[in-house]
Amino acid sequence: MFDSNILKQTCTYNNEIVGLPLTLGYRVLYSNTLYLEKYNKTIPKTWDQLLSTSKEIIKMEKENYNNTINAYNGLFSDNEEGFCSIYQFLHSFRKTYNSSFPELTSQEAVDALNMLKKMKNEIASDTIFGSDESYAFISLLNENTLFTNFWIYPVISSTFKNIKMSAPPGVNENVSGSSIISFNVGITNKIKPEYLNDTITLFRFMTCKETQKKYLKNFLVFTAILSLYDDPEVCSEIDCELFKSLQPIQRPASKVNDYFEYSKRFRKYLYDFLYRSETSALDALKKIDDMTRIYYVSINPKESLFGFINTIIIVVTILLMFLSLIFPLREKYSSFFDVLPFDFWILTVLGSIFILSSFFAYTESVTSIKCCFNIILIAFGVTLNFIPFLCKLIINFPEENKISNWTYKHRYLFIMLLIAIEITMDVLIVIFPFSVKDVIVNTMDNDEAKNYRICQMNTTIGKALIISLVFYKLIIYIAILILAFIEWHIKTTYYDLKFIVITIYINILSIILLVIFNNIQFKNYLSYNYLNGYLITIGALSNYLFLYGFRIILGFLNKQNTKVQFIAKINRNFIDSTYTKTNKISQLESSNHDESNTAMNEKTMNTVESDNINNVNRANRRYSIMSKIINYHYQVDVSNVKESKLSNQSTNNYL
Structure with missing residues (x-):
């Protein structure tokens, strides 16, 4: 009407x-x-x-x-x-x-x-x-x-x-x-x-x-x-x-x-x-x-040449990351990737690609859907970056234990469980989505400022989910850092651990800066979008370089034939093993020769030996967990063979 x-x-x-x-x-x-x-x-x-x-x-x-x-x-x-x-x-x-x-x-x-x-x-x-x-x-x-x-x-x-x-x-x-x-x-x-x-x-x-x-x-x-x-x-x-x-x-x-x-x-x-x-x-x-226009970083070259160039750089970088997965399969480079199986490297590289892809959340107009995918890509990417190394460190524990044995036997199930936890929280983020908020910075006193739009979580459940995502990442970080300290001097992962720890510190710093940047009211939309976008880019590239990319550089700089080096390594291990067995046989013969001489003294020594055993047992009871960790920290070899088996799967990729 x-x-x-x-x-x-x-x-x-x-x-x-x-x-x-x-x-x-x-x-x-x-x-x-x-x-x-x-x-x-x-x-x-x-x-x-x-x-x-x-x-x-x-x-x-x-x-x-x-x-x-x-x-x-x-x-x-x-x-x-x-x-x-x-x-x-x-x-x-x-x-x-x-x-x-x-x-x-x-x-x-x-x-x-x-x-x-x-x-x-x-x-x-x-x-x-x-x-x-x-x-x-x-x-x-x-x-x-x-x-x-x-x-x-x-x-x-x-x-x-x-x-x-x-x-x-x-x-x-x-x-x-x-x-x-x-x-x-x-x-x-x-x-x-x-x-x-x-x-x-x-x-x-x-x-x-x-x-x-x-x-x-x-x-x-x-x-x-x-x-x-x-x-x-x-x-x-x-x-x-x-x-x-x-x-x-x-x-x-x-x-x-x-x-x-x-x-x-x-x-x-x-x-x-x-x-x-x-x-x-x-x-x-x-x-x-x-006064009312909401500005954003455009990828249209007619509107923003700088935004268009940045987009091209990100797309090319993602493509190069994906293509770099061919290097572990090449003979010259394979030995630099033997710390993990090839399928684990795929997860790690995909994690960096996911994180880098979240850069696009800071281009064009901000929407609730883009806000959700932004945090999901970052969270899922970080999980994929680090869970292969967490699996490796658990298996590589210096002493036999049930957790290491189970993880070794069910490592794919272990990876899938961690990914399932991540996916569950990510799905809940979609169910309780972000809203968008217009940040009005253009005022009478500052009429040159450009308004922009940010993501904002208004629901209590949504905020709890975000905290849970961060907490989940911290658990992974802390677990890796503890295991890295325990296995710090193990020869087979000596340099890998240094790079992993550096990467975790960079990730923690990036999370802190992201929280700070998203709680500061910038006077310009470019500052807000590019600072957040570049911070994510730096995090993704550092994860890629310190966990994966540096191995390609080492392989490129290496002038020797990797296959010859691998055969020489096998021979050295075989010689060392033969030498060790010979020494053990000699020691056994010497022990049998001396056994008859010591038999007569056995009876007189029983009382003293019994006292010594009791003293040792009491000392063992006082032996703290921290002391064990310190001992593990300075151990240079792995007492079990699971670690070498897992590494050899990577070597077999090209043989």
Whole structure:
């Protein structure tokens, strides 16, 4: 029943209708038909017509010594009336009738301001254009103004026969713009139950078609039920064609957080151009647009060449990371990757690729989905980076134990369990997603700042999930650091552990910096996006280089044949093993030779030996866990063979 366009503009908040319009107010153009008929002119439908008609009539009247006549009042005062005039003027420069309000930095908006200034300079003055509503009303009473921009008052048209109302002009005859105000009625959700039924009855009566028609006929309301303007009974009393020709535009009060601050700055920047000539039309409009525009790093080279170059670099780097998985399969490089099986290296490299891919969350417009994928890619990537090494260190423990044995026998199950925990938390993040928050840093005191958008978790469960993700990573880090300390001097993983520990420290530092950066309000969107994006990039590259990439560099610098080195290593191990067995046999023969000599003393030594055993047992009981850890820390060999078996799987990849 009510016009959807009017409801959307005047009765909607957060995309919900919160009331209905009881009556409306419109801006119209009042034309002085006395002068128009005198010079055989018609009511203008475009701004060019209004300008040319005004110039011609003013010129003729001044030749007849009429110096009191004015062409157009403008009503561009420094208050809300002025804002309404500006906004409807911009609306009147739409390309077509069905076009939406022009983008503030569009050519249409620039043309509108330039025409506005041209009209002020050629047919008015700063004083007349900047006059308020009282001047407009008096000029109508005195009938000394050709055209007046003012609110619709039927009594004026009916009282002053030389004044006729029409739709304001536009850039062409099919386009117009008329400010609208709405006096709405609604029902609060806090109403007492005993009053609810009576209130609903009154609400229905005030907004029903019959009531609206009754008061419309008497000029007491201007309804938003447009079908009434086709009712012959109504049209016999009012000018229905006038109301049907109006193209309303409402002030953007519900589209900004602080409308009055927005309106104040809007008028200041525009009047800097219109009255003070301190800036160009485009620059003034850009400043107005910056108040609400949300900036982001574009990957479109036409908008941001720097963003486009960064994107190309990231894509090429990801591609190179993926292609680098061929190196463990090449004979020259394979020995540098024998610390892990090849399928474990795939997980590690994919982890770095996932982390690096999260860079794209800081390009283009920020959305809730991108926020979720950002944290999921980082979290999942870190897990894939480190769980192969955690598995390796558990298996490589210096002493036989149940956990090491189980992990060795079920290492793929171990990896899958850790990944399953990660995936579970990541899925829950999607179920309880992020929201986005606009960070408004562009203010009157800092109008060069660019607003931007950030991810924000508002739900308690979502925050708990993020903390759980971080805690899960810390558990992995701590476990690796403890095992790294225990196995610090083991020859087969000596240098690997150093790089793993460095990588963990870099990751912890990166997490701390990410938390800090996301709790600082930057004054520029580039600072926020690039600092976070580059920090993630550094983390991904350091993980890749210190866990995987440095092995490629060592293989490239190595000039010897890897296969020859591998065979030589096997031979040395075989010789060392043979030598050890020979020594053991010699020691056994010497022991048998001495056994007969010591037999006679065995009985006399039993008492002393028993005392020594008791002392050793007591000492062992006092032997602390820390002492064991210290002993493990300085151990250089692994007492079990599981570690070499796991490493040999990597060697067999190319044999």
